[in-house]
Amino acid sequence: MKNRYDYLVVGAGLFGAVFAREASMAGKKCLVIDKRGHRGGNVYCEDVDGIHVHKYGAHIFHTDNKEVWEYVNSFVEFNRYTNAPVACYQGKLYNLPFNMNTFYQLWGVVTPADAKARIEEQRAEYAHITQPANLEEQALTLCGRDIYERLIKGYTEKQWGRAATELPAFIIRRLPFRFVFDNNYFNDAYQGIPVGGYNVLIDALLDGIEVRLDTDFFKNRQELDSVADRILFTGCIDEFFDYRCGHLEYRSLRFEEKRLDTDNFQGNAVVNYTGAEVPYTRVIEHKHFEYGKQPHTVVTYEYPDSFAPGKEPYYPVNDSKNTKVYQEYQSLARQEAKNVLFGGRLAQYTYADMDDTVAAALDLFRKEVL
Ligand code: FAD
Ligand code: UDP
Numbered sequence: 001m002k003n004r005y006d007y008l009v010v011g012a013g014l015f016g017a018v019f020a021r022e023a024s025m026a027g028k029k030c031l032v033i034d035k036r037g038h039r040g041g042n043v044y045c046e047d048v049d050g051i052h053v054h055k056y057g058a059h060i061f062h063t064d065n066k067e068v069w070e071y072v073n074s075f076v077e078f079n080r081y082t083n084a085p086v087a088c089y090q091g092k093l094y095n096l097p098f099n100m101n102t103f104y105q106l107w108g109v110v111t112p113a114d115a116k117a118r119i120e121e122q123r124a125e126y127a128h129i130t131q132p133a134n135l136e137e138q139a140l141t142l143c144g145r146d147i148y149e150r151l152i153k154g155y156t157e158k159q160w161g162r163a164a165t166e167l168p169a170f171i172i173r174r175l176p177f178r179f180v181f182d183n184n185y186f187n188d189a190y191q192g193i194p195v196g197g198y199n200v201l202i203d204a205l206l207d208g209i210e211v212r213l214d215t216d217f218f219k220n221r222q223e224l225d226s227v228a229d230r231i232l233f234t235g236c237i238d239e240f241f242d243y244r245c246g247h248l249e250y251r252s253l254r255f256e257e258k259r260l261d262t263d264n265f266q267g268n269a270v271v272n273y274t275g276a277e278v279p280y281t282r283v284i285e286h287k288h289f290e291y292g293k294q295p296h297t298v299v300t301y302e303y304p305d306s307f308a309p310g311k312e313p314y315y316p317v318n319d320s321k322n323t324k325v326y327q328e329y330q331s332l333a334r335q336e337a338k339n340v341l342f343g344g345r346l347a348q349y350t351y352a353d354m355d356d357t358v359a360a361a362l363d364l365f366r367k368e369v370l
Contacts, residue, residue: 003229005031010217010224011234013041014354015344017205018361019232024209026369031227032209035216039206041234041344043354045197048259051287051298052197056312057253058270058284059198062191063355069190071358075204078192081289084183085270085282089150096272097185098147099178106146112179119177122146138169143177154276159304160251168319193289232364234344236313237329240337245328248349249321250313252305256280257298265297279303316349341368 012034042056095101103115122144132138269288280301
């Protein structure tokens with residue numbers, strides 16, 4: 001008997017939505033399922049009285065890939081939002097990324113030559129460290145004590161839940177310094193937020209495609225395994241194989257959301273808290289992503305959290321131990337799941353920005369369907 005669908009797409013996140021869109025356009029019949037009660041995966045926004053709240057962490061679309069930029073713009077218009085986060089350390093504010101504004105705030109230097117001289121002076125103190133053994137040594141040799149202690153140490157230790165002396169040096173091989181007064185966090189050519197929020201993009205991608213929400217693949221596996229000729233799976237690869245090679249580790253996050261009766265709480269979409277004494281890493285004021293004019297505001301406090309079953313897997317821990325486990329799953333995928341494609345950040349156990357996710361989904365479609 002012929003299957004009812006060409007593709008079962010497990011996961012209505014960005015990867016699954018782009019793949020389903022392209023496959024449908026190529027005449028393939030797709031069924032998209034998601035265990036959550038909404039579409040969009042981690043880019044989903046909830047409308048709180050007109051403010052689009054990024055429920056799974058702040059999302060700013062930025063890319064150097066012209067094809068991807070034109071692709072997403074063909075579904076939704078993007079505004080001109082430019083990410084310019086501010087760091088707060090012991091009550092003082094510093095611009096990010098490290099640029100002339102930051103150097104002025106740190107040391108009062110006003111010319112690029114003076115800023116460079118100051119950084120060299122700071123680095124010289126650690127010239128004896130020729131082979132940094134951990135993140136702390138790496139950061140000190142790259143930028144010196146002032147930047148490390150005020151803007152890096154606390155944030156990084158909170159983010160990873162470990163002392164900087166116990167984190168690998170490779171996490172920050174490079175710390176970009178900019179000797180111009182430019183607070184744009186990203187170097188990419190294109191940047192913005194979809195007008196109306198990310199749901200507009202996801203809804204346009206999934207327009208006309210059958211989507212079943214609140215449907216967990218594993219709870220309906222018997223039926224779902226045979227509804228389609230092929231499956232695109234964008235969930236956790238270790239769960240797909242019933243954790244046979246062990247659990248892949250993640251870092252999680254906890255969000256505390258507040259609706260406030262003020263029109264402007266912090267004057268910026270993103271404020272990072274870089275001190276150890278503050279338990280959260282950043283505060284997001286969502287309306288500023290879209291220049292909102294509402295009389296109220298919504299803010300989210302972001303707390304790094306350890307991962308355990310039942311919590312959201314946010315950041316993969318791509319160290320050698322987990323890489324080895326992931327490779328074992330990849331080999332199981334090749335041997336035992338020949339009609340299953342694995343795509344997206346969870347099935348590929350990787351941190352991927354949205355533009356890379358779109359590019360990877362388009363690539364997979366071209367390889368598999370065309
Ligand atoms: P997801 O969005 O996770 O979608 C996977 C979907 O599969 C989910 O909806 C899930 O419910 C579903 N699913 C899983 N298992 C099952 C199952 N068993 N049955 C049914 N459904 C299932 N990128 C940027 O470009 N800019 C940013 O500013 C940015 N900020 C980020 C901030 C945070 C905190 C994080 C963690 C990521 C950020 N990203 C950002 C990356 C962005 O979130 C990803 O690129 C994108 O979400 C990846 O899409 P995906 O479809 O692969 O995964
Ligand atoms: N980081 C930091 N101070 C900051 C912001 C970032 O030290 O104010 C470091 C930190 O180690 C963090 C890394 O840079 O893990 C990447 O942060 P970014 O904001 O670029 O990415 P995300 O938090 O979205 O992964």
